[in-house]
Amino acid sequence: MSDRARRLGHTARRLAFPYALLLPALAIFAVFVFFPFLKNFQLALYKTPPFPGLPSKYVGFSQISKVLTSSDFRNSLWVTILFALLTVPAGIFLGLVLAVLAHQKLRGVGIYRTIFSSTVATSVAVASVVFGTLMSPQVGLLPWLGINPSPAILSNPTLALPAVALTTIWQNLGLSFILMSAGLQAVPEDLLEAAQVDGAGSWTRFWRVTVPSLSPTIFFAAVIGSIYAFQTFGQIDLLTQGGPDNKTNVLTYFIVTQLHQNQNPGYAAVLSIALFSITLVLTLLQLRFLERRVHYAR
Amino acid sequence: MGRVLLEHITKRFDDVVAVNDLTLEAHDEELLVLLGPSGCGKSTVLRMIAGLEHPTDGRVSIGDRDVTEVEAKDRDIAMVFQSYALYPHMTAGKNIDFPLRARHVPAAERTQLVEQAANVLGIGDLLDRKPGQLSGGQRQRVALARAIVRRPEAFLMDEPLSNLDAKLRVQTRAELVDLQRRFQATVVYVTHDQVEAMTMGHRIAILDQGVLQQVDTPQAVYERPANVFVARFIGTPPMNTLTGRVTASADGTTFETPGVQVPLPVTTAAAVAAAGVVEAVLGVRPEDLRLSATGPIAAKVILVESLGHERHVIGRLDDGQTLIVRIPGDVAPPEDGEQIALTPTSGGLHLFDAASGQRVDG
Numbered sequence: 001m002s003d004r005a006r007r008l009g010h011t012a013r014r015l016a017f018p019y020a021l022l023l024p025a026l027a028i029f030a031v032f033v034f035f036p037f038l039k040n041f042q043l044a045l046y047k048t049p050p051f052p053g054l055p056s057k058y059v060g061f062s063q064i065s066k067v068l069t070s071s072d073f074r075n076s077l078w079v080t081i082l083f084a085l086l087t088v089p090a091g092i093f094l095g096l097v098l099a100v101l102a103h104q105k106l107r108g109v110g111i112y113r114t115i116f117s118s119t120v121a122t123s124v125a126v127a128s129v130v131f132g133t134l135m136s137p138q139v140g141l142l143p144w145l146g147i148n149p150s151p152a153i154l155s156n157p158t159l160a161l162p163a164v165a166l167t168t169i170w171q172n173l174g175l176s177f178i179l180m181s182a183g184l185q186a187v188p189e190d191l192l193e194a195a196q197v198d199g200a201g202s203w204t205r206f207w208r209v210t211v212p213s214l215s216p217t218i219f220f221a222a223v224i225g226s227i228y229a230f231q232t233f234g235q236i237d238l239l240t241q242g243g244p245d246n247k248t249n250v251l252t253y254f255i256v257t258q259l260h261q262n263q264n265p266g267y268a269a270v271l272s273i274a275l276f277s278i279t280l281v282l283t284l285l286q287l288r289f290l291e292r293r294v295h296y297a298r
Numbered sequence: 299m300g301r302v303l304l305e306h307i308t309k310r311f312d313d314v315v316a317v318n319d320l321t322l323e324a325h326d327e328e329l330l331v332l333l334g335p336s337g338c339g340k341s342t343v344l345r346m347i348a349g350l351e352h353p354t355d356g357r358v359s360i361g362d363r364d365v366t367e368v369e370a371k372d373r374d375i376a377m378v379f380q381s382y383a384l385y386p387h388m389t390a391g392k393n394i395d396f397p398l399r400a401r402h403v404p405a406a407e408r409t410q411l412v413e414q415a416a417n418v419l420g421i422g423d424l425l426d427r428k429p430g431q432l433s434g435g436q437r438q439r440v441a442l443a444r445a446i447v448r449r450p451e452a453f454l455m456d457e458p459l460s461n462l463d464a465k466l467r468v469q470t471r472a473e474l475v476d477l478q479r480r481f482q483a484t485v486v487y488v489t490h491d492q493v494e495a496m497t498m499g500h501r502i503a504i505l506d507q508g509v510l511q512q513v514d515t516p517q518a519v520y521e522r523p524a525n526v527f528v529a530r531f532i533g534t535p536p537m538n539t540l541t542g543r544v545t546a547s548a549d550g551t552t553f554e555t556p557g558v559q560v561p562l563p564v565t566t567a568a569a570v571a572a573a574g575v576v577e578a579v580l581g582v583r584p585e586d587l588r589l590s591a592t593g594p595i596a597a598k599v600i601l602v603e604s605l606g607h608e609r610h611v612i613g614r615l616d617d618g619q620t621l622i623v624r625i626p627g628d629v630a631p632p633e634d635g636e637q638i639a640l641t642p643t644s645g646g647l648h649l650f651d652a653a654s655g656q657r658v659d660g
Contacts, residue, residue, distance in 0.1 A: 193350050194383035196370040197454075198397035198444070208396075212387040 043269035052263065067270040075246055076254040077274075079161065083250055084229035086165035087172070092221050094169065095176025096214075100206075102177075103184045113181070120174035124234035131167040132239050154240055157247045164235050164248055171235075172228065176221060183217030184210070216289070223286040227279055251275050299484045300361030300451040301326045302347055307356035309342055309508075316342045318508040320356070324452070329478050329485040331499030333492060335531070339508040340488045344454050347486060349373045361451045371400070376445035377454040380461065382437045384429040390440045391416070391425035394447050401448070415447040418477070435466050446477065452484040459494065471498060492532055496520070504528050522648075526655040529581045529648060535610060538587070538621035540580045541652055544570050553580045553649065557596040557616035560642065566649050569659040577652035584610065584624035586646025589632065593639035597621065602631045613638060 046056040047063055067073055098116045102109055119127070134141045137152040153159045187210055195205045211218075233252040236242060242249035242257065249257075251271060259268040302324040309317040317339040324330035332340040345351040347358060349370030358366045365373050376397070384393050394415055398408045416422045419439040429437055438458065445453055458474075459467045475498055478485050489495055495502045496516040503513040504527075512524035523529035529537045542555030544562070551567035553560045560580060562570065570578070587595070589611075597613030600620070609631050611623040623640060625631065632638050649658045 188381075188383070190379050190381050190383040191385060193348075193370075194377070194379060195385075195396070195400070196350065197348055197373075197375060197377045199371045199400040200396070201371060201400075204400055209385060212385070215387070 040269045040272055043265050044273055046266050048264045048266040056266065063266055064270050064273070067267055068274065072246075072254070073271065073274070076249050076251050076271075079246070079248060080230055080232075080250045083161060083165055083168075083232065083248075084226050086162060087168045087229050088222055088225040090165075091169045091172050091176045091225055092180070092218060094173055095180045095221070096218075098173070098177045099180035099184050102181060116177045117174045117181075119171055120178065122171060122174075124171060125238060127167055127171040128235050128238035131163070131170070135163055151244070155244050157244050160240050160244055160248050164239055167235050167239065168229070168232065172225065176225070179217055179221045180214070183214045186217075187213040219289055220286065223282050223289075227282050230275060230278055230282075299327055299449075299482055301328075301359075302330075302452050302484060302486055303357075303359040304343070304347070305357040305359070307343070307346060307353045307358065309339070309346060309351060310354045316508050317346070317353075317505075320505075320508075320510050322503055322510060322513060324484055324486050326484055327482045328500045329475070329483075329487060329498060331495040331502045332486065332488045332505060333495040333499075333502050333531075334490065334505035334511075336490055337507075338505040340490075340505050341456055342508075343505070344377075344456055344486060344488045347452070348375060348377050348454050374451045375454055376448060376450045376452075378441050378445050378456065378458040380457040382429075382441040382458075382461075384437055384440055384444075386429050389426050389428055390421065390432065390436075390443075393429070393440055394425075394443045397444060397448050411447050412443075415443040418446065419443045434461055434463075435470070438462060438470065442474075442477070446481065449481075452486065453478075455485060455487045457489055458487075460489075460491070467494075474498065492534070496532070504531060506531075522657070523581070524657050526579055526581070526650045529650070533583060535584050535622045535624070537581045537583045537648070539650075540582075540615070540619050540621065542578060542580060543576055544578045544649075546571065553578060555580075555615065555617060555619070558594065560594045560647065562647065562649065563644075566647065566659045570649065573651065573658055575649075575651050575658055578658070579650040579652050579655070581648035581650060582621075582642050582646055584622040586643045587621070587623045587640045588643060589623065589625060589629075590639050590641045593641035595621075595640040595642070597638055597640060599632045599634055599636045599638055601634065604631075611638070613640070 044064055045058060045060055047059045048056055102113045102116055132154070133139060135143075135153040137143050137148060142148070142153065147153075149156055149159060153163050191209050191213065192205055195209045200208065230250075231252055232250055233256065236248055236250055236253045237256075240248040242253045252275065255268045255271045255275065258264045258271060304320055304322045307317055307320045308315065320343065322330075322343075332343055334340045342351060346353050347360070349365065349368060353366065356366075357364060360373060360375060384390075385396065388396070391412055394412045395408055398411060403411070412425070413422065416425055419442055421436060421439045421443060424432060424436055424440070429440065432440065438461070441458070455474075459470055462470060471494060477483070487494075487498065499516055501513055501515055502519050504511040504519065506527050512519055512528045514522075519528060520532055523532060523537070526539055530539060540553075540555055540558060542553055542558065544551060544553055546567070549561075550564075551562045551570055553562055558580075595615075597615055599611055600614050601612040603610040603612070604627070607627045609625050609627060609629075611625060611631060612620060613623065614620050621640075650656060651658055
């Protein structure tokens with residue numbers, strides 16, 4: 001009997017030990033991730049008073065539905081989607097083009113690889129300042145070249161979002177290039193050789209063998225790129241501050257202005273939940289696809 | 299079908315000579331095996347025929363056409379890769395269809411050809427599966443079907459059986475031979491497995507360090523190896539090779555080394571005299587040695603290995619050289635440490651020049 005009790009005690013200790021080891025990490029996560037995350041949901045249920053100092057009022061789900069149906073939110077969501085559509089496909093396409101160019105057995109091709117991937121080492125602030133200067137109506141290169149619309153590019157309702165998108169594409173190009181290069185290197189050489197022997201020209205080989213082999217990489221880049229696009233803040237803050245006329249007011253920037261300028265944490269909390277949900281869906285999509293990729297293993 | 303002709307082919311990778319001045323022809327409807335140890339250049343030769351490598355020197359012809367400067371896609375050959383190289387994102391059917399599609403064969407004809415090729419290989423019911431859902435043997439069949447779906451001038455096969463388990467390998471070997479006969483195909487087949495080479499090849503070309511050693515029928519290569527390398531490479535267990543000296547006297551010409559005094563046949567003796575060979579290598583296959591009460595070779599048994607149907611007696615000569623004797627399983631083997639005498643069978647002796655390694659009697 002005592003033998004059995006001892007064995008039970010031993011089993012209990014063996015099971016508890018791993019959890020004990022997880023506790024410190026769990027504590028940090030609880031304070032800095034789980035608590036703010038849950039608190040945000042709570043904030044979304046309370047309406048912030050019009051004047052500071054008054055108590056916030058519990059309004060339940062009414063604030064959520066009000067914010068999500070507001071034209072400001074719909075505009076911001078649309079701007080964000082448009083921004084993702086402008087940046088993600090173009091970024092992947094350019095990254096792939098550069099990767100294909102650099103995927104040659106040529107002397108000195110390493111220099112090109114370094115140059116193509118160098119924007120990874122550039123911060124958002126630097127990229128924004130560089131492009132802000134290029135497009136500046138006073139000192140910019142583009143106006144000097146004769147491209148000088150009125151109003152100026154970054155204050156132009158039609159051109160501001162594409163201009164910020166261009167900055168973002170440039171900044172993310174290094175990452176896109178590195179992802180596509182890695183993908184290209186993983187395409188088995190014997191598949192391309194088999195296609196060659198099977199009579200396929202270089203164009204057919206690229207479209208029917210290389211691109212399908214790259215599809216997991218392309219999908220990964222698309223999801224990661226979309227998540228990045230939905231979390232864009234720095235470029236907007238430095239180049240356009242959401243303007244002109246909210247034409248570049250992406251979700252994250254909208255959240256920050258609601259929180260800081262309008263002092264409206266309830267409203268900002270609802271926007272955060274919306275952004276979280278979109279990112280969650282994108283992430284789940286990515287996970288599901290990564291599982292499917294197993295079938296690609298030969 | 300057509301022949302494949304290589305003329306004075308050399309391939310250098312930087313400072314490494316992978317293939318050196320190779321001239322070789324696979325005749326029309328012949329199954330020619332390129333055999334050699336890994337790194338001997340046999341795969342490079344195959345890749346040059348395919349157009350995947352460009353020779354540094356020399357000419358490649360397929361059929362009556364000089365294809366040295368022709369791209370792989372325009373060479374009209376089919377290749378089976380060691381890895382099978384199936385397109386993982388396409389079904390088996392689409393894989394088989396790929397060479398037809400790439401060559402713009404009309405759709406109706408393609409469907410029929412794919413079906414035929416699949417039926418020949420017994421994979422008609424697997425066409426909708428992707429390579430990841432197939433077993434190794436099934437993938438191999440898909441790869442073969444993709445090769446035979448067209449009627450190219452020649453088939454190139456790069457160790458196509460090496461990824462199969464032993465049992466499947468033996469079975470597929472026979473099927474490949476049967477396919478080759480039915481299609482009357484010209485096949486260049488690369489392998490490092492001498493059993494595959496012996497059983498499948500009409501002729502075998504043996505390569506070592508990029509140099510062609512011998513081309514002949516399997517039986518001829520086995521019975522009259524051109525040099526010491528071929529002698530040792532073909533046969534399991536390998537041919538015994540003893541180094542020693544050749545001496546001529548009034549009684550005839552003998553090969554001598556401590557404990558060994560083997561009289562050479564008259565024809566060999568004449569060739570030795572003509573070539574002036576003194577330092578020599580005597581080759582004798584394990585099955586061409588007989589245990590006897592007295593004999594020209596004296597050895598001490600160091601190990602007896604039993605394989606059931608036969609035994610390998612490993613003996614050591616007085617000067618430390620070892621040799622293997624093959625005896626039937628029902629013959630009582632000698633004891634370890636026992637002194638034995640061995641007699642070579644008539645016609646079982648091969649003599650090579652020790653300096654060049656070449657066979658002395660032509």
